[in-house]
Amino acid sequence: MLRIEAAEIMIVRLPLKFRFETSFGVQTARTVPLLVLHGDGVQGVSEGTMEVAPMYREETLAGALDLVRNIFLPRILGKTFANPEELNDALGAFRGNKMARAMVEMAAWDLWARMLNVPLGTLLGGRKTEVEVGVSLGIQADEAATVDAVRRHVEQGYRRIKLKIKPGWDEAPVRATREAFPDIRLTVDANSAYTLADSVRLRALDQYKMTYIEQPLAWDDLIDHATLQSRLQTPLCLDESIASAADARKALTIGAGGVINLKVARVGGLAEARRVHDVAQAFGAPVWCGGMLEGGVGRAHNIHLSTLPNFTLPGDTSSASRYWETDIINEPLEAVDGLMPVPQGPGIGVTLNRDFIESVAELTEEHRP
Ligand code: OSB
Ligand code: MG
Numbered sequence: 001m002l003r004i005e006a007a008e009i010m011i012v013r014l015p016l017k018f019r020f021e022t023s024f025g026v027q028t029a030r031t032v033p034l035l036v037l038h039g040d041g042v043q044g045v046s047e048g049t050m051e052v053a054p055m056y057r058e059e060t061l062a063g064a065l066d067l068v069r070n071i072f073l074p075r076i077l078g079k080t081f082a083n084p085e086e087l088n089d090a091l092g093a094f095r096g097n098k099m100a101r102a103m104v105e106m107a108a109w110d111l112w113a114r115m116l117n118v119p120l121g122t123l124l125g126g127r128k129t130e131v132e133v134g135v136s137l138g139i140q141a142d143e144a145a146t147v148d149a150v151r152r153h154v155e156q157g158y159r160r161i162k163l164k165i166k167p168g169w170d171e172a173p174v175r176a177t178r179e180a181f182p183d184i185r186l187t188v189d190a191n192s193a194y195t196l197a198d199s200v201r202l203r204a205l206d207q208y209k210m211t212y213i214e215q216p217l218a219w220d221d222l223i224d225h226a227t228l229q230s231r232l233q234t235p236l237c238l239d240e241s242i243a244s245a246a247d248a249r250k251a252l253t254i255g256a257g258g259v260i261n262l263k264v265a266r267v268g269g270l271a272e273a274r275r276v277h278d279v280a281q282a283f284g285a286p287v288w289c290g291g292m293l294e295g296g297v298g299r300a301h302n303i304h305l306s307t308l309p310n311f312t313l314p315g316d317t318s319s320a321s322r323y324w325e326t327d328i329i330n331e332p333l334e335a336v337d338g339l340m341p342v343p344q345g346p347g348i349g350v351t352l353n354r355d356f357i358e359s360v361a362e363l364t365e366e367h368r369p
Helices: 061-076 084-090 098-116 120-124 143-155 171-180 196-208 223-231 243-256 270-282 295-303 354-360
Strands: 006-022 025-039 042-047 130-132 136-138 163-166 185-188 213-214 237-238 259-262 286-288 339-341 360-367
Touching: 006 061, 006 354, 025 061, 025 098, 025 360, 042 098, 042 295, 061 084, 061 098, 061 339, 084 098, 084 270, 098 270, 120 130, 120 223, 120 295, 130 136, 136 143, 143 163, 163 171, 171 196, 196 223, 223 243, 243 270, 259 270, 270 286, 270 339, 286 295, 286 354, 354 360
Parallel strands: 136 163, 163 185, 185 213, 213 237, 237 259, 259 286
Antiparallel strands: 006 025, 006 360, 025 042, 130 339
């Protein structure tokens, strides 16, 4: 049984080691919300991926924390559930707000796996002991800087290079990268910066033999992506537009893309992520695990999810040391030759670095029934 005795919310601000520019803005730090659920002498932990401002999708950190504190936690504190799915049902049948909900659900899964004394990936049905990973590289100053950044990461063994693009900065970095590295697995991510009116520009990318083009069109669109896909040879990969297994089914039914970037929080938690994984598998569409510049807790969750069988393309879960001088967990999460070891031990297999968290926390709260 899953008994929820108490909860903690913590917020830490972590400076990024690199400047991360995408079509929607520049990030130099992350504000990381953490949720710890306590029960029967065990603790389960999760990390929120919503940002302070709604640039990627519509959720905000403030809105999500308000929901977690005032709606979700009161429904589970002091209560007992048969499993994480039953706990998720108790959160209520609300609209949207998947990232807020995922925070609670993911902590419950970690707690559950620790109570059962099994790795989270195993509990979800995954088998791998290491997962293939690539990197997501932000927009660089020019072609030379792009090729330099690509070279550094290819040399480290990353299995796929993803370049962020935007209108006016698309074919140039792709061409330069392809010329320097004819054989690497290459992709681009536009984070919704284009419209159907850009079809011809996007078609120019077909010649660079990329594995996929990620989320070229609007964050909430499927229909235009299907139209665009009919005009391109390169498969489209959907990120922002997939918020549920139903979205995945609809997208794959209408041919809005051939690949799904699966982010747990975006779809509302691990159980729904597994359903997205299963739908894609039924359609013969590969999935890979996306990243949101997570700290060690979110990163560990991502690695465990990636052990499921239809994660057949390298994910974005690159080494923690790329991002942070000091992480929020005690264990290193480092890829070797593009393979990220799955942390063993119960649950997500990592532990909070409480001393570090306390030293940089902007907020810590305890909630009891
Ligand atoms: O679109 O995949 C994305 C980061 C923040 C928001 C959206 C995205 C990303 C990344 C970074 O691409 C992936 C990572 O290294 O965690
Ligand atoms: Mg993306």
